Amino acid sequence: MTDDPQWHSEQGKQMLDSAAYSAYKGQQVDLTTRRGFGMYSYDLFFEVMRNYADLAGFWIDNDNEYWEQNKLYEQVRALRPSWLLSNNNEDTPIMDTVSNEQKTGMTPSYDYPQAAWTPMPRLVEADYKLPTTGDWWYDGRDHPVDTRLSTGRYIANAGSAMKSLMAETPMVNGKFPPSQEKFNNFMAEWVPPIRESLSGTEGGGYMHGGMQPGFWNDGAHGVIAVKQNTQYIHVVTRPTTNMLRLRDNGYWVTGVTDVRTGERLKFNQSGGYLSIMNIRNWDAYDTVFKVDTAMQIGYYKDVTATATSTRAGFPASNLTDGNFESYWDANDKLPVSVTLDLKHRKHATHLGRVSKLGAGALLGDRCRGVSLIE
Incomplete structure (x- = not known):
């Protein structure tokens, strides 16, 4: 309406x-x-x-x-x-939901979630036109469809827990213009082999856990989808090499499989990174790797946090409460110090950014430096 x-x-x-x-x-x-x-x-x-x-x-x-x-x-x-x-x-x-309409100007252009201004857990949809020119309705012309942009948006949204609402422009007889019909037929063949990575999954790397999405090695870019102990790496822009390397966020990986071909791939983990080796089959629009994980290691949950500046109602304890929906607000003060109490001696190697909810991140965008003090 x-x-x-x-x-x-x-x-x-x-x-x-x-x-x-x-x-x-x-x-x-x-x-x-x-x-x-x-x-x-x-x-x-x-x-x-x-x-x-x-x-x-x-x-x-x-x-x-x-x-x-x-x-x-x-x-x-x-x-x-x-x-x-x-x-x-x-x-x-x-x-129930908010729809973000026809967002453009992102890098890469298909990464629609970059433009979404409503964070999880709010249910968010991306609303965009399939034809890259023309009106939202059929105007008598067969407008072009950018297959790369359209498939990329679909995958980036699915890997970011966003819903895709793609507008097509049917003609008065109910049929679609030839360019849109061609794209629909393509999707009918292209999606089924990777459906397990899109159906019943959530966007990975933020509120639902998972490895780190975004920009990877050698120009690669993509998203993560998660389903219990299984993660799916969607490589929308492939690297210039035949190796993919991304932060593993503490997940212990037990196996990597190419979802389209079923091929088991060699991999290694070191220094907080997962590297997938000798990749030979790259899909033109989205190469999908199924990653089996046993557990997530290296995270201390029984930690208390205090800060030198806090806005009422958003205490530093929200950083370590295990809830991605709560966050700490420093009340517009910089610099600010956060003290983490581990209760007794433990081995600490890093501080992790725990959410994508703006000020709720332990290491925010304006963070200038972090010291680990025993």
Whole structure:
């Protein structure tokens, strides 16, 4: 449901009949205004809820003042409590998800999660067009599809616990323009061999655990997906060599397999890194390695933390409570010191960045130096 009537006469065809709706409501309503359209679309919400109970929910294309004044979302919750509410480009508490629409300018361009401004555990979706030019709807042209960009977005989102909402532009006869149809047919063949790495997994490296995603050796870039003791390395941009090296985050690796070919690969671990050797089969868009892990080592959980500056309600103890949703706030003070009490003598080699939730990171983006003092 959109809040905006500005497209009411797209390509010269009038889609809204203000006179008919005014007669129905018994009052004068101009459907081409935001308030008039808000009243009309408000009625449509209830028509949909009444007549189509098997739907899954509403994707809200921004808010309308009329909806908010008349407590629309609260009524949706009461009438259809199982339905999903998603809002576009606005993170409002009553919604289940927030949709980040058509983000561009990232490096690499397919890394859509870089532009998402809502952190976990909020359910977030990426909303983008499949054709790289043109409108959100069919405008009479067969716009090009960038296969590299589109597959990369799909994989980067899946490896970051984001949902992909990809918009296609079907023609009036229900068929897709040739470029989009070609891409759909390609995906129907390309995804099934790696489905286990995408279905039932969560984005790795942050709240759900896992090895370190992002930029790797020799120009490589990719994401991690996790499923219990199994991790999937998605190499979207391959390295210039036939070796992949990334931080293992303390996971003890017992085996590495190429998901597409089933080939078992040689690997080694040293100095906190996993290296996969002699890779011969690189997929053009996403090479996927299944990594079996036995356990995660090198982390002390029974640790207390205090800091020289703390904002009320966000104590330094949040750094070591094992909860990725809580964080410490230094109350805009720099420099600041954090003291970690291990309770008794233990071997310490490093401090780990424990989350991607902004100020909650132990080693934040503005950290200038860290000292380990026995």
